[in-house]
Amino acid sequence: MKCVVVKPVWMLLLTGLISILGGRAQQRKDSGPVYFTGTASGLYMEFNEVTVARMGLTVMRKGKADTDYIPVGKTTRPTSSADFHRRMSEAVDLFPGYSLPALELTDSLWQVWNGEDAASLLGARSPIIHLALGLGFLDTGVVTSQTYLYQFVSETDGAHFESERVIYERTLPLFSPMKSTVVDAGESRPHLEWQSDRANGAMQFDVWRRISGSSADFEKLLTPSGMVVNAKGDSLTYLVTDTTALSGVRYDYYLSGRDVFGNPGNPSDTVTLQVGGRRNIEAAFNVQTQAVDNGIRLYWEPLEQRYALQNIVILRSAVYDGGYETIATVPVTDTAYIDPDVLGGKNYYYQLLIQGEANFSQASPRVSGIYQGIVKLLPPQNLEGKDTHEGGRLSWYYADTTNLRGFYVYRTLSTTLPLEQVSGLLPPTAGLNTYIDSAQLAADGHAYYTVAAVSTTQSLSPPADIIEVLRTGKSEAVRLTAPSQLRPLWLTDTTVSITWLDLLARSDKVMAYRIYRKDAEEGEFEEKAWLETDMNEVVDTLSSGKQRWYTIRSVDASGALSAPSPVVAIASQYHRPLPPGNVRLVVSDDGIVVNWDTDGESSKIHSYRIYRALVNGGTETIAEVESTGEQLGYMDKAVKSGNRYYYYVSSIDEHGIESDVSEEVSITMP
Known part of the structure; x- marks a missing residue:
C-alpha cells in the first residue's frame, strides 16, 4: 500500500508549487494595481505592489444604489512577527484547506517581508499570508451578482486610485485535466491516483464517492489524501486512500479541484473499483480493424503495464450479438494481431479481454471487419x-x-x-x-x-x-489554401470547440482565418465574417436544441480570401438517460418477475426495454414496458423449468434515446 502524503496548502505554496497558481485557473490580472477574486466568504482583492501594502489603505466601495463611496475597511501593515502570526490565525478560517503556519515559518516569512526580497511574497498567492501583510483585503459585505466600484485611499499621503467595475460572483477556475493513472482495489483500502500538468494544476481537491450503479448522489469523502510533484517538476499526482470503503462493495470516485481561495473547479474523470483484493483491469482501448493482404488485422492502443497483466484474449463471432469464441491469446505488449482464418466478403466481429492476476477486464466494444483481398487506404x-x-x-x-x-x-x-x-x-x-x-x-x-x-x-x-x-515565374505561384480537417469537440454541454489544420504553420501566405456562421440550414452565409483569428481554433456556445453551420476562409496580408472550407453543422448535445438500477429477479408460479428501480427522473423516461439471454443462446428483447412510477416490474412467462436465464434492462426517454443496459442478473427456473 502506498503512503499518502498530506501537505497543508501553506506548505505547498512555499515549497515549489507557487508556479501552478500564476495561470488561468487563478484568473490573476497582473496588469493593474489590484485584482479581484470572488470567494464563498466575499470579494477578495489583492494588491500587486509592496509599497501599497506598507503605506496602508482605506478601502471605499460604491454600489448601484450608492451616491458616493462608503468606507468598508482598512489595510495596515503588521508591526512584528507576533502580530503577523496573530493576523494569520484570524484569517485562516476564512478559506478552506488552510492550517496555521508554525512560528518558525512565520519568523522566516517576516524576515523576507522586511528584506530586499519582499516582492517575492507577491507570488506566494496565499490569501492567508497576503491578508496578514496588508497585501489583500476581503469585503464580506457584498451581494452576489451586484456590481461595485472601489476606491483605495493611501493612509500616508491621501493619494488614491480606483478600480474598474467589479461583479461579485464566485470565481470558477479551469484547471488542467486530472486523469486517473492508478486504480488499485487493494486488500481492504483502495488506493487511487490522478495526474495533471503542473502548469495549471489544482492546488487543493475534494474526493467524491458513491456506490456504483445506485441512484444516490456523490458524497464528499473525508479520507487521507495529498499531492506530490514528479521528478521532472512538470506534473502533479493527486493521491487518495479510502479508509472508509467496505469490502465487496463497488464504488465510483472522482476529484473536484479547488483553487487557493476554495473555489471549486472542473472535476477529474470518474473511476470505478470493487474493494476486496482483486485489481481492476482497464479494457482494451480504441480497437480497430483493417483489411490486409493475408486477412483481417486488429490493432489497439498500447496497454499501460500495471500490476500483473497476463494476456490479451481475442474473441471472434460471425454474428454481433453472441457466439464469441477465443481465436488467439497474445502477450500484453502486443498492439496488433492478424486473423488469417477468414473468408473473402464475409463480416466478422471481434472483442478483446485483458487477463489479470485473478479476473478479466470488461470486454472491449465490438468491432467488425471484412476481408476483401485488397487494402483500403486514406487519401494523401x-x-x-x-x-x-x-x-x-x-x-x-x-x-x-x-x-x-x-x-x-x-x-x-x-x-x-x-x-x-x-x-x-x-x-x-x-x-x-x-x-x-x-x-x-x-x-x-x-x-x-x-x-x-x-x-x-x-x-x-x-x-x-x-x-x-x-x-514558370509567375509572381503568385500558389492560390491561398482553404482550411480543411474541421473537427468539432464539445468542451461542456453548451460549449463547442472547432479546430482545423493550422495553415499558418505550413504557409507563409496565410496570415489569419475568417469564421462565418449561420443559424439556418438554408440560405447563404453573411458576407461579413463572424470572427477573425490567427488561431486554428474557435469556441462557440450553443444552447439546448440549437444548431449552427460554420465555414472558414484563409486570409493573406492583402486581405485576399481563399475558397470556403467544407461546411460543418453542429447541433447541441443531448444526454442519454441513465439505465435502471437495482434489477432483481423473483421466481413465481407463473414465471420470473423482473423488478427494477428508476433513476429518480421517471418523468423523462417513456419506457423500459427488457432483454433476456440463455447460457448458450443469443440475446433477445422480450418486452417494452411504459414508465408509470419510481419502481417497475415485468412478468416473463415464456420460461422453462431447469433453464438459467440472464436479464438486463435499459431506459428509453421521450425522444426515443436508449440508455446503456443495467448490470446483468440471472436466476434458474426450478
Whole structure:
C-alpha cells in the first residue's frame, strides 16, 4: 500500500508549487494595481505592489444604489512577527484547506517581508499570508451578482486610485485535466491516483464517492489524501486512500479541484473499483480493424503495464450479438494481431479481454471487419504546390505507411481535360512527401495536380484534393489554401470547440482565418465574417436544441480570401438517460418477475426495454414496458423449468434515446 502524503496548502505554496497558481485557473490580472477574486466568504482583492501594502489603505466601495463611496475597511501593515502570526490565525478560517503556519515559518516569512526580497511574497498567492501583510483585503459585505466600484485611499499621503467595475460572483477556475493513472482495489483500502500538468494544476481537491450503479448522489469523502510533484517538476499526482470503503462493495470516485481561495473547479474523470483484493483491469482501448493482404488485422492502443497483466484474449463471432469464441491469446505488449482464418466478403466481429492476476477486464466494444483481398487506404493529406526554378514542387502528408507501397502524381493543364499520371511509383515517407514536376518548365499557365496512395496490393486510395499551381515565374505561384480537417469537440454541454489544420504553420501566405456562421440550414452565409483569428481554433456556445453551420476562409496580408472550407453543422448535445438500477429477479408460479428501480427522473423516461439471454443462446428483447412510477416490474412467462436465464434492462426517454443496459442478473427456473 502506498503512503499518502498530506501537505497543508501553506506548505505547498512555499515549497515549489507557487508556479501552478500564476495561470488561468487563478484568473490573476497582473496588469493593474489590484485584482479581484470572488470567494464563498466575499470579494477578495489583492494588491500587486509592496509599497501599497506598507503605506496602508482605506478601502471605499460604491454600489448601484450608492451616491458616493462608503468606507468598508482598512489595510495596515503588521508591526512584528507576533502580530503577523496573530493576523494569520484570524484569517485562516476564512478559506478552506488552510492550517496555521508554525512560528518558525512565520519568523522566516517576516524576515523576507522586511528584506530586499519582499516582492517575492507577491507570488506566494496565499490569501492567508497576503491578508496578514496588508497585501489583500476581503469585503464580506457584498451581494452576489451586484456590481461595485472601489476606491483605495493611501493612509500616508491621501493619494488614491480606483478600480474598474467589479461583479461579485464566485470565481470558477479551469484547471488542467486530472486523469486517473492508478486504480488499485487493494486488500481492504483502495488506493487511487490522478495526474495533471503542473502548469495549471489544482492546488487543493475534494474526493467524491458513491456506490456504483445506485441512484444516490456523490458524497464528499473525508479520507487521507495529498499531492506530490514528479521528478521532472512538470506534473502533479493527486493521491487518495479510502479508509472508509467496505469490502465487496463497488464504488465510483472522482476529484473536484479547488483553487487557493476554495473555489471549486472542473472535476477529474470518474473511476470505478470493487474493494476486496482483486485489481481492476482497464479494457482494451480504441480497437480497430483493417483489411490486409493475408486477412483481417486488429490493432489497439498500447496497454499501460500495471500490476500483473497476463494476456490479451481475442474473441471472434460471425454474428454481433453472441457466439464469441477465443481465436488467439497474445502477450500484453502486443498492439496488433492478424486473423488469417477468414473468408473473402464475409463480416466478422471481434472483442478483446485483458487477463489479470485473478479476473478479466470488461470486454472491449465490438468491432467488425471484412476481408476483401485488397487494402483500403486514406487519401494523401494537405497537398500543396508552388512554382520553383526546378519546376512545380508538390508536398503532402501521409501518417500511416502500414501496407503503403508508394504514391502516383497526376496532372492536367486544363480543368476540361482529364488528369494523367506524370510520375512513376514514388517511395513513401512517414509524414512529409515531395515531388518536383520538371515538365512544368515547358510552358506558362496553370497546372492542376492530385496525388493518390498505392497499397501493397496495387489498389489506389481516393485522390487528394486537386490543387492549382501557376507556372514558370509567375509572381503568385500558389492560390491561398482553404482550411480543411474541421473537427468539432464539445468542451461542456453548451460549449463547442472547432479546430482545423493550422495553415499558418505550413504557409507563409496565410496570415489569419475568417469564421462565418449561420443559424439556418438554408440560405447563404453573411458576407461579413463572424470572427477573425490567427488561431486554428474557435469556441462557440450553443444552447439546448440549437444548431449552427460554420465555414472558414484563409486570409493573406492583402486581405485576399481563399475558397470556403467544407461546411460543418453542429447541433447541441443531448444526454442519454441513465439505465435502471437495482434489477432483481423473483421466481413465481407463473414465471420470473423482473423488478427494477428508476433513476429518480421517471418523468423523462417513456419506457423500459427488457432483454433476456440463455447460457448458450443469443440475446433477445422480450418486452417494452411504459414508465408509470419510481419502481417497475415485468412478468416473463415464456420460461422453462431447469433453464438459467440472464436479464438486463435499459431506459428509453421521450425522444426515443436508449440508455446503456443495467448490470446483468440471472436466476434458474426450478
